[in-house]
Amino acid sequence: MSGPAPVSLELTPKQKRPAGVRCCEPVVYPDVERSQATRMAEVAKALGDPIRLQLVDVLRKHAGKVCVCELVPLFDISQPTLSHHLKKLRDAGVVDSERRGLWAYYYVTPDSLKELSAWLS
Amino acid sequence: MSGPAPVSLELTPKQKRPAGVRCCEPVVYPDVERSQATRMAEVAKALGDPIRLQLVDVLRKHAGKVCVCELVPLFDISQPTLSHHLKKLRDAGVVDSERRGLWAYYYVTPDSLKELSAWLS
DNA sequence: TATATAGATCGATGTCTGTCGATCTGGAGG
DNA sequence: CCTCCAGATCGACAGACATCGATCTATATA
DSSP, X not given: OOOOOOTTTOOOTTSOOOTTOOSOOOOOOXXXXXXXXXXXXXXXXXXXXXXXXXXXXXXXXXXXXXXHHHHGXXXXXXXXXXXXXXXXXHHTTSEEEEEETTEEEXXXXXXXXXXXXXXXX | OOOOOOTTTOOOTTSOOOTTXXXXXXXXXXXXOHHHHHHHHHHHHHTOSHHHHHXXXXXHHSTTTOBHHHHGGGSSSOHHHHHHHHHHHHHTTSEEEEEETTXXXXXXXXXXXXXXXXXXX
């Protein structure tokens, strides 16, 4: 048995095909445009690190209330490394920050996760 | 003006603090456990590439019906590179594959996106 | 002005990633 | 047995990434 054929040409492996012709022509396409995929992948990539994902988790629940100095001891990494992760998240548009005096407060950018979240559902 | 203080100690920058004491003690914590964050980050990382995200998009809508040879011409990359991306997705548990004869059919693993999707919502 | 602190930036380093061409593997058909 | 083809693996390479210690910047306070 040869199993169901690709949706396009309904060929099975056992059928003859002219030499030089692909097994099938592409008929299915992604519904997501390349530019949209690039945007969502950028967000997904920013979330593709356990520390950054936990950072977003904390910030979502305490938006604008958590200073960086309070985040440092939560993770077993140095302050420059944490700063680097926050920059990654900011570059991806996932978070933004506000300085008050010596301290910096981060918050999750509203709706920055919406597109990816909707696509995943 | 000094703005709202961190949630923990309610200190403002102008308040005195004993030397050697942090600006604040950590009081907020992520709700997501480290192991859970690692799992979700692994999935997010796999989706953190436009091509892989579009691949998942195609496979979700034509599960088990699209052979790899049909995927290759959809993207402007070589066959080994596409194979590499599919392996990345498989290593993350996002997709799995089935061989029938010469051809390989990929499908999105059921529920593999559920945890991340739920967290994002 | 001088000191102390929060946080960003710099430079270095080892690892991981995306990409390719070339090659290997295994099933199909003559 | 030999050939052809789909797809996976290999080896190489350039660029990106996570991490650190050291340093810089800017603010607060004495």
